[in-house]
Amino acid sequence: MSRKKKNEAKEKAYTRQLMGIKNISSHALVTSHGELVFFMIKPTNISVLSESSVCARIYALMNVLKGIAEIEMLCLNSRENFEDNKAHLRSRMEQEENPVIRKLLQQDAVSLDRMQVQMATAREFLIIIRLRDEKESEVQAYLSRIEKSLKDQGFTTKKAAETDIKRLLGVYYEQNVTTEKYEDFDGERWVIVGE
Numbered sequence: 321m322s323r324k325k326k327n328e329a330k331e332k333a334y335t336r337q338l339m340g341i342k343n344i345s346s347h348a349l350v351t352s353h354g355e356l357v358f359f360m361i362k363p364t365n366i367s368v369l370s371e372s373s374v375c376a377r378i379y380a381l382m383n384v385l386k387g388i389a390e391i392e393m394l395c396l397n398s399r400e401n402f403e404d405n406k407a408h409l410r411s412r413m414e415q416e417e418n419p420v421i422r423k424l425l426q427q428d429a430v431s432l433d434r435m436q437v438q439m440a441t442a443r444e445f446l447i448i449i450r451l452r453d454e455k456e457s458e459v460q461a462y463l464s465r466i467e468k469s470l471k472d473q474g475f476t477t478k479k480a481a482e483t484d485i486k487r488l489l490g491v492y493y494e495q496n497v498t499t500e501k502y503e504d505f506d507g508e509r510w511v512i513v514g515e
Contacts (some may be wrong), residue, residue, distance in 0.1 A: 337397050339489075346482050347463075354452040358394075358480035358488065359470060361445040375388075380473035384447075392448035394478060396491050402432045446480070446488070 340351050348355040367372050379392060408428045416422045449466060451459060463479065470477045478487065 357449045359447040362476035394446040396444045
């Protein structure tokens with residue numbers, strides 16, 4: 321295929337195709353490299369735990385990791401990123417000649433800093449299981465065993481549903497943590513069926 325045809329094909333490709341996603345099922349992200357099943361782990365604030373409690377949490381995680389052959393882990397910042405906004409405000413402060421406006425810009429920058437500090441602990445931790453060529457009859461039992469292992473070690477967890485997976489993709493690829501409902505197709509909410 322010529323370079324021009326490849327570029328044309330790439331321009332016509334859907335976002336999912338560009339990301340290598342075939343489908344989002346009710347429980348997994350289907351890719352050409354297998355299905356990805358996500359277990360969402362509720363984080364523990366270790367800053368308030370004693371040293372022995374932190375060691376116990378590490379040991380519990382080690383036990384989970386030993387019991388699962390192929391495991392992937394992901395940590396997401398599920399918060400807004402204000403770095404571009406703060407850089408813009410710094411640039412405007414340097415250019416601004418009016419001291420009142422400069423003071424207002426400084427106050428905006430301080431406000432963004434405060435918001436970022438308040439949301440700094442908004443993290444999501446995920447255990448990812450990649451399913452390859454597993455028999456459908458064995459998959460649910462395997463996933464249930466993993467979920468039970470996580471809960472037995474004291475982790476608060478749940479298997480990500482389709483809406484959770486869409487939100488995770490939104491956070492991972494776009495840093496979008498404000499959308500309440502992700503659409504399957506751009507503009508889907510505006511389509512009126514039956515008219």
